[in-house]
């Protein structure tokens with residue numbers, strides 16, 4: 078129960094859509110979403126394959142609570158081998174798509190092979206078919222793709238996950254977008270979809286989701302909302318959104334600025350949350366226009382924004398004059414301080430183009446920042462940038478970069494490579510602020526030692542969502558004790574990421590709150606202990622995949638800049654990321670060898686031997 | 687003694703006692719600790735919630751605040767215990 082026990086296997090090479098029973102033994106060990114998707118991927122592909130080859134598989138997977146009334150129960154994950162990193166990629170998204178897929182009667186969709194021509198997958202409850210995308214939506218933006226599919230099939234309630242120009246053009250950090258502005262954002266999962274010539278997955282679901290004990294489930298989810306809804310954390314996510322974080326990292330000295338040359342941004346007041354809420358003179362409106370919630374969510378953190386009609390970026394472009402998905406902290410840091418851009422309207426425009434063309438704004442912004450450093454150092458010139466001045470802080474260059482990267486044209490193809498490949502191409506790999514090829518999110522690891530370890534050991538490259546050392550990092554800069562905080566939170570998050578619920582709920586809920594809801598929805602005893610062990614199992618399974626793909630302990634590292642150049646201000650002033658002091662303890666706590674390989678004992682304890 | 691307090695990531699941005707930039711000046715008895723200041727502030731929006739503090743440029747652990755004495759002219763930054771974004 079809570080699972081339908083059914084997956085859809087789509088073979089693009091053969092053009093077939095085949096229902097299959099879900100492996101319920103694996104469900105007991107991996108739950109759903111991130112865990113279950115990784116298990117299927119590990120069993121079905123060779124970790125050494127080229128991620129953009131037809132041998133790779135793309136798995137859309139829900140969790141047991143996806144599609145239910147549990148608050149935030151609309152999440153789904155896309156699991157594949159990531160083309161940005163070469164590691165396992167697991168990108169989690171909200172919006173309405175995941176809930177709709179589950180309500181159509183499917184726990185999972187596995188896409189394999191490669192189509193001979195561009196297609197889209199149409200799912201209406203139990204029926205699925207591949208339809209021609211050529212001359213219809215291939216070549217169109219994410220927004221136009223969604224509109225066209227709804228129009229052709231005469232149903233505004235169809236939910237769509239699709240790629241834009243970035244995915245079609247195989248940008249290494251292309252996203253899969255759903256519901257216009259929600260993204261399975263990181264690691265380039267959209268490029269895998271593009272490589273298979275699959276433009277979109279469209280779904281309409283009316284069958285509902287059954288749970289094991291409906292009365293208890295309703296009681297428990299209601300009780301959990303009584304904890305979540307009045308909590309200060311919910312008030313802040315809803316009131317100021319994730320953008321509130323920018324003032325915190327600025328004060329703390331952990332705001333990556335000018336490609337991590339700095340840890341604080343002198344023009345913060347021009348791009349922070351207060352600026353988003355400040356009414357403009359030009360049209361009497363503030364950039365911030367209101368909130369948008371994902372399926373079943375009682376938090377509603379998503380920002381909606383309107384760009385200044387007089388701003389240079391949208392002059393004569395009516396399609397950007399309305400309300401669109403706004404800046405969240407991670408996108409804002411990347412297209413703002415990281416590039417030295419102090420123009421909130423330009424930042425909002427660049428972020429909107431990331432949604433429209435389907436690219437990860439974190440990786441995009443950090444790649445532009447790297448390009449700006451290459452430009453400042455003379456490694457690239459206006460010859461590459463087609464006449465544009467790529468000095469740090471140039472808002473016009475940022476907007477142009479978003480246009481050409483989103484549509485994979487000219488220098489945009491270079492920018493679509495991601496920071497590492499771009500910097501390697503122009504002879505300065507040290508300018509790439511990446512781990513395992515994936516760009517930093519908005520936390521400089523010098524003032525945040527736990528984050529340093531979290532970035533280095535994340536199974537998908539630099540990531541702020543796979544460990545949660547925030548509270549401790551904001552209180553002390555020393556590296557002692559961080560290994561346990563990082564390891565424990567990585568396991569805990571792996572379980573939440575497999576449930577169908579949003580990770581932001583952990584600001585109000587504890588482990589028992591998740592266990593209670595899963596237990597009411599699913600058969601079998603779902604205790605806190607079982608969930609945490611399951612999280613650890615997932616983390617180790619991901620690690621096994623990466624090790625088999627060729628990653629070793631030497632890849633658990635950070636860019637030289639943050640390891641050797643001390644932070645210039647804030648709480649971390651004078652500090653570098655002290656990875657060498659944390660990694661040995663971390664490996665030991667994990668039950669891994671000094672080479673970063675899970676020991677046989679660890680594997681048998683977790684049922685992975 | 688007088689200390690300056692800067693509130694960040696707060697909703698509203700400027701509660702009573704703070705200017706439009708979230709900055710306020712507070713008078714405390716000599717020998718008062720950082721913990722005394724936080725208690726005196728009676729912060730809004732934080733029922734049951736922890737607040738993080740920085741004294742001048744240094745982060746101070748919540749558990750150590752009672753042992754940190756304040757001095758004339760200190761700058762204290764206060765923000766809610768945000769758990770990621």
Ligand code: SF4
Pocket residue numbers: 149171172314369370371372374375376377378379579580581582
């Ligand atoms: S908290 Fe935000 S991201 Fe999470 S489900 Fe709700 S609206 Fe979506």
